[in-house]
Amino acid sequence: MVKEIDYIKISRTKGTTMGGINREEILMKKIASWLVTSTILVAAAAPAAADPLKAEVMHWWTSGGESAAVKVFADSFDKAGGQWIDSAVAGGEAARAAEMSRVVGGNPPAAMQFNYGKQFAELVNNGYLRDLTAIAKEENWAKIMPPAVIKAITFDGKVYAVPVNVHANNWAWISTDAFKKAGTEWPKSWDDFFPTLDKLKAAGVTPLALGAQAWQERILFEFILNSEGGADTYRKVFVDHDVDTIKGPKFKAAVATMGKLRAYVDDGSAGRNWNDTTALVISGKAGFQVMGDWSKGEFRAAGKKHGTDYTCQTGVGDAGGYIYAGDVFVLPKNDGAEVAKAQDLLVKTMLSPDVQVAFNAIKGSIPVRNDVDTSKVDPCGQIGLALLKQPEKQLPAPTFTITPDTDGVLNDALAAFWADKNADEGAFIQQFADAIAADGQ
Amino acid sequence: MTEPRRLRNIAAQIALTPAWLIVAFAYVGTVVWTIVISFTSSKSIPSYNFVGWAQYARLFSTDRWYISINNIIIFGVLFLTICLVIGFLLAVALDQKIMFENSYRTVILYPYAMSFVVTGLIWQWMLNPALGIEKTVQALGFPNFSFDWIIRTDMAIYTLVIAGVWQASGLVMALMLAGLRGVDGEIWKAARVDGIPAWRVYLFIIVPILRPMIVTAVVLLSIGVVKAFDLVVALTKGGPGLSTEVPAKFVMDNLFLRANIGLATAASTVMLVTVLAVLVPWFYTEYARRNRGGHA
Structure with a gap:
């Protein structure tokens, strides 16, 4: 609310000092139209x-x-x-x-x-x-x-x-074509996970379709934490705010898996939207995407059928829960x-x-x-x-149990961790633990 | 004589009252309110639970805030310098009484007619290694060509500079060209008689004459730098990682996404204070110079 008025202020002073089209005026118009819309909404x-x-x-x-x-x-x-x-x-x-x-x-x-x-x-x-x-x-x-x-x-x-x-957030959407091309199938356990991805890679398929935006990375990380670490680990971290679990071996393993996945995405990943990312799986250019069940709509809109064109999994193996x-x-x-x-x-x-x-x-x-x-x-x-x-x-999604503020801090930490190939796992875990601990207060 | 003038002044003052009220409430009032809120624990709804400097303490212990400040400095310095240099050179080139000057001027100014959002989207496609320049050049027969700055954490900030310069150089050119047209032709004749090379005339005579234009350009561009938000959102969304985060985006994210008005207002207050700390002395010297009877 402050911001709206601030923008008008800056834009207006601008408008009077300078004529003609300028960026500020365009911005002003954009914001003005937004304000007008909201005013109309208010009126309505x-x-x-x-x-x-x-x-x-x-x-x-x-x-x-x-x-x-x-x-x-x-x-x-x-x-x-x-x-x-x-x-x-x-x-x-x-x-x-x-x-x-x-x-x-x-x-x-x-x-x-x-x-x-x-x-x-x-x-x-x-x-x-x-x-x-x-x-x-x-x-x-x-x-x-x-x-x-x-x-x-x-x-x-x-x-x-x-x-x-x-x-539910924890779904892997799997391209039947891509896995067929690589002559493999969805791994039964986390031991088979990276060998399977290597097969996909060798077949010329991008193994993991990921849009590297923080919230998409979070969905992927929580998928790993839940499935590799087990439902209990997830619950202890996000529901119980248990810092010891975050510093424990299962969380560390999930972080390591996450880090390793950097080598399995394509170059166009940075900043890509989730639906453009789903399209890679739909077209068989990528093996799978981890995304909430709203992805289903994209498959449906593209005329794809469950079973023949794509399949879905809530995890690798069955240790994980259902993050709703x-x-x-x-x-x-x-x-x-x-x-x-x-x-x-x-x-x-x-x-x-x-x-x-x-x-x-x-x-x-x-x-x-x-x-x-x-x-x-x-x-x-x-x-x-x-x-x-x-x-x-x-399992409740993190939005149930932590504030949007903490959610944002976790996003920042994970985004920085993912983007830097040499990121320190220990530092990331510490940031995560601090944020979760602060949220509990 | 004095009486009617005072009357006229009173009338003018009365006419201006609404404007002053708007200034007081809408501008100054909201700034003050923002500062007040920055000392509270407000989350998604403004509250008046005062917590002292806690939001500022948190702000200055946040990595992302330091990254943002660092980025805005890199972006600001490069964006300003390159825009000014390119804009000036373009203006000089157009000032050589060339053919089709109008067409060139239009073409060069055209990017400025686009918003930062459009600029960001265009460059996002051009710089995307899987779609844009890199892919095109590789397809032309240079398979080893690489231009993947936008996905590299150490280089992504410079893609903002590229897109920003592309958009804003035209404006600087237009301003400088207007200034060059105002330069007295006699100066050139005199310089020619004295046998001074053209580049020295530009550097030591014309540039000082253009000072007001340069000041205007710097002010306009600087405002763009401080507010840089839409360009970042459209081009990189702050990524990869946090490598292109800027202060304005920090404020907006906390204000809306993260329901953290207290921290957002603290950040915007710091931005305001910083801008004032830089601008006030600079404006002061600029105006002092003019009032001393210098040119302009």
């Missing part, structure tokens, strides 16, 4: 009292598959007597920043998307959100949703968010009973069994209710469902 949020129950919903589902999924929500809500007002903001960070501004500015929408975890904890603590405990009790959420999900939306015994799906994440909607307190009514209807709609099945089938995630028909869930999702039935395999 004005409470309404028309016949259908209007609900403005802010979210960041803008890609092809995502917007098709959110349309399921919108259409069902309209059918149930509401009027869905769509406020999509591209990009999770941008959307969350816009949501925060709306709430703090005193003009909240009816519902806003967040991820599970600590992203909206401050909104809860500052009393901006509606307490949904009554609805949760009435609809029996505790029975129909995984315990970890309930835990993630409960603050001081009260429920503050509506979970809508379960995603997902989306929730929070309902900010609004003036007027109309909005509250609309919010109630929205919750009911989003969680109704039919809508859950239809929405998640398109989104590539698993329904958050375990009492719905799961036969429509795709083969990879079925693996996830099986893992989710075992409590010891349920």
Whole structure:
């Protein structure tokens, strides 16, 4: 918020000292248009009292598959007597920043998307959100949703968010063609891992498709930590904030594996987007990519079939768990009973069994209710469902357990470690341990 | 005589009041607020839980902040110097009464019409070893050609300089050319009579005359350096690793991504203080020079 005004200030002073087109003016225009958009959004949020129950919903589902999924929500809500007002903001960070501004500015929408975890904890603590405990009790959420999900939306015994799906981060997406070309298959154990990659390399295939952006490197590292170190190691690090585990042998082994992988990516890796990276696997130029289950949408969009064109694995061997994440909607307190009514209807709609099945089938995630028909869930999702039935395999994604601040510090440490071939493993482990220790306080 | 003038002044002052209010609240007010927030523990929502210098202590124990400062110095010095030199040489070249001057001027100024975001994206493709210049030259029959700066942690910062210079040199050229057109033709005649070589005229006579243009160019480019954010995001996203992180990106990341307003405002306050510490003495000497009755 400070920043917006700062930019205008700098741009304006610029504009008066110099005529003609200049960079500052272009930047100013960019920001001005952004501000105008947000002003329009703010204007659109004005409470309404028309016949259908209007609900403005802010979210960041803008890609092809995502917007098709959110349309399921919108259409069902309209059918149930509401009027869905769509406020999509591209990009999770941008959307969350816009949501925060709306709430703090005193003009909240009816519902806003967040991820599970600590992203909206401050909104809860500052009393901006509606307490949904009554609805949760009435609809029996505790029975129909995984315990970890309930835990993630409960603050001081009260429920503050509506979970809508379960995603998972730890998936390897494997090109059948590439592995066939190399005459090998997905390794059964970590001992076979690097020999397999060498075979892929020898066959002229890039073994690992990685977009070297910090968050993608994090997903890869957590995949290794979970699968090579085991579910327990992962849990001790990210849930228990256990510094001894971070300094222990299993964590060190995962760091060593991560470092070794630098030799198995292509030159174009630096800064590449995740979907461009998935495309390498789709075209068979690369062996596999480690990415969340949102990659599935890319395969589907390219007309690829599970089994014949690609397969998926949650790890190497079966020591690992299922690192789940997902989306929730929070309902900010609004003036007027109309909005509250609309919010109630929205919750009911989003969680109704039919809508859950239809929405998640398109989104590539698993329904958050375990009492719905799961036969429509795709083969990879079925693996996830099986893992989710075992409590010891349920691992929350780091966003559940650490603050965005710590998350960022870990990203910095890993990005620096990955980029430097001669990086010191010990120094990286120390940085990691310090960040996790600081997060616990 | 004095009475009407004072009246006119009062009217002018009244007319300017809204402007002053905007300056006070929107500019000064937000700066002060930013500084205040930097002493709090604010996370994603501003709070007034004061923690003293804690955010600054954390800032100055963060590796990434030092890397950012180091990078902005490398980028700033090279970007400014190269832009000025190339811009000046281009202006001199165009000032030789050549044919198609208008077309050249347009072509050279054209990159400046593009935002840093577009510039960054263009150069990201050109510099990508798997797509751009390296691949093209190799395909032309030089298989050993290598130009992979953008993926090397030790060289990536210079790709920012390349893209930045490509974009902004045209502006410097336009400013310098305008200055050169204002130089009195008599000076050239006199120099020719005295038999002074052209390069010496440029270096010792023309450049001092162009001083105001150079000052303008330096100010414009410097603002670009301090704010460097969009170029970095579009070109390297701060990578590989942290090798092209800059202070403005540090601020934006902490402000939005990392829900850490306290640290972000501390960083922007440090940026503001640094800029003031550099600019104030410099502006002071510049204006003192002018007021002493020098040219300009």
